[in-house]
Amino acid sequence: NAGVTQTPKFQVLKTGQSMTLQCAQDMNHEYMSWYRQDPGMGLRLIHYSVGAGITDQGEVPNGYNVSRSTTEDFPLRLLSAAPSQTSVYFCASSYPTGGEGEQFFGPGTRLTVL
Amino acid sequence: GESVGLHLPTLSVQEGDNSIINCAYSNSASDYFIWYKQESGKGPQFIIDIRSNMDKRQGQRVTVLLNKTVKHLSLQIAATQPGDSAVYFCAETLNTGGFKTIFGAGTRLFVKA
Numbered sequence: 747n748a749g750v751t752q753t754p755k756f757q758v759l760k761t762g763q764s765m766t767l768q769c770a771q772d773m774n775h776e777y778m779s780w781y782r783q784d785p786g787m788g789l790r791l792i793h794y795s796v797g798a799g800i801t802d803q804g805e806v807p808n809g810y811n812v813s814r815s816t817t818e819d820f821p822l823r824l825l826s827a828a829p830s831q832t833s834v835y836f837c838a839s840s841y842p843t844g845g846e847g848e849q850f851f852g853p854g855t856r857l858t859v860l
Numbered sequence: 861g862e863s864v865g866l867h868l869p870t871l872s873v874q875e876g877d878n879s880i881i882n883c884a885y886s887n888s889a890s891d892y893f894i895w896y897k898q899e900s901g902k903g904p905q906f907i908i909d910i911r912s913n914m915d916k917r918q919g920q921r922v923t924v925l926l927n928k929t930v931k932h933l934s935l936q937i938a939a940t941q942p943g944d945s946a947v948y949f950c951a952e953t954l955n956t957g958g959f960k961t962i963f964g965a966g967t968r969l970f971v972k973a
């Protein structure tokens with residue numbers, strides 16, 4: 747199993763550009779989530795999904811959209827990039843949907859918005 | 861690899877000593893807690909978890925203690941090794957109509973050989 751994969755590893759955007767961060771898992775996990783991590787801070791939850799077709803907002807959802815059309819994929823879209831969205835983005839998945847159990851994290855995407 | 865947590869609290873211990881990392885969580889309704897380890901340039905890695913109806917749980921070389929009265933969580937690492945050097949995060953999960961996992965700010969553990 748590849749686990750949780752994220753693409754790209756690095757990305758530079760200009761203010762106002764849009765892009766999609768890709769996340770995929772091959773463990774048949776129902777629960778998937780997106781976090782951002784800024785220097786000196788822990789991970790902050792952006793959006794999460796408890797299964798295909800179901801998504802919900804986390805702590806910091808503004809400026810981001812998600813969809814979950816399949817169990818495997820959970821893309822994160824930045825609609826109009828801003829410098830405040832410069833961060834490292836992590837995708838995670840877990841089998842239990844009740845918020846319990848080990849979350850498996852991807853390697854992260856480092857995004858810089860100029 | 862990239863560096864995260866440049867301004868995190870740091871705990872420095874001698875190799876072979878025991879380490880205690882503390883965490884204050886925010887929500888008394890949280891019912892599940894997890895400790896994660898993050899090495900430079902990598903995503904967090906699960907260490908150990910505990911449910912809110914427990915006050916202690918032991919793993920291999922690690923113990924988590926939960927004190928709900930003061931909303932405090934601790935991670936004890938026995939016989940700390942250089943490979944334990946990393947940033948450690950506590951996280952709490954609460955059900956607010958959906959299940960959200962909220963991370964603490966993290967502590968950097970530095971193990972001196």
